Amino acid sequence: MKEFDNFAVEQTEDGIAYLSIESESAMNSLNDGMTEELLWLGTELNEDDDVRCIVLRGSDGVFCAGGNITSFEEDSSAAARLRRGASFLNDVVHQLKRGETPVVTGIDGPAVGAGFALALLGDITLMHEDAYLQFGYPGVGLTGDGSATYYLPHLVGLQEAKRIALLNEKIPPAEAEEIGLVTEVADANSFDDRLEELATSLASGPTKALGSISRQLEEASARQLSEHLAHETERISKASQTEDYVEGVQAFKEKRDPDFVGY
Known part of the structure; x- marks a missing residue:
């Protein structure tokens, strides 16, 4: 496995590939290099029969705070830049979800905007008791990408999805679990062990x-x-x-x- 600038990657003997987001941008926010690396990882890991479960998680108390807004342009170049960024992120989603390798997301901190979208990609989603989810895009006058508007209504229904997206409020763990946005919540003492337990359960299956x-x-x-x-x-x-x-x-x-x- 090659070296990455925005991820720490560990592949265990029992077939679990742990991808920890360690973005070069603040708050684990998405940048072009991070998207390209995740696309490479999604493609390669889904072709590897030795990989039986992919785990995507954050680091240092943050999952992913979305796009690196400090790099966003405010002029006529914004549309082309966002189109390119969304297209790359859509390719990531396609590669992670086209294959038959189960995906677990460990939402171990704030997941906002594109981070919200990535968090929902898990076949199983485990949320840390100190994390929160937030649709995020309306905060900067945007709409959504990376399948955020696809999986959200699938998980919680249309009316709940509209509330979450349009009001753009933070969703705490208990609420996220209650409405079906995540699979389950774990406290700080058990989060890592439970994440490993879930991944191991999937990796030991067919x-x-x-x-x-x-x-x-x-x-x-x-x-x-x-x-x-x-x-x-x-x-x-x-x-x-x-x-x-x-x-x-x-x-x-x-x-x-x-x-x-x-x-």
Whole structure:
């Protein structure tokens, strides 16, 4: 694995790739280099069968405070710059979500704007008791990118999504968990252990099947029933071609716990 300027990357023996945001910009804010590195990581890790779970988290009490607004232009060049930035970030989302590797986000501090969008990408999302989520974009007169306006209504429903986005208020952990914006909340003493526990649980499972299940659930509302049924049929047929399927069936017949390998 190469060196990165905006991430600390650790890949464990049990197949977990930990990506800790350590941005060169203040408050772990997004910059062009960080987006390019995350795009590279998302692409490479999804092609690596040894990677069975990707964990994206922050550092030093901050997840990601969004775009580096101090670098934003206020003249006619802003539109082109934002279009390029949003396009890069959209590519990151596509690479992280196109694959069948489960993603866990550890929201261990403020997640605002683009950081809010990245936080919602997890198939499982764990939020620190001292963190908060904030849509953020209206604060600088912008609208949203990086799938923020896609996953938000998927998770909480249309009316709740409008409240969160339009009022632009900070969402504390208890509320985020109650409305389904995150999977669960952990206190300061248990956050790291629980994040590892969740990642290990996914990494020890049938990786391809878990990733496929998550993608199907996310995409279901965009399809007609007949189209989705055909997609389900294709996915379950493909899953039967993995070693994990063979192991799962054999383990069931032998009345033992399966030992999945991730492909």
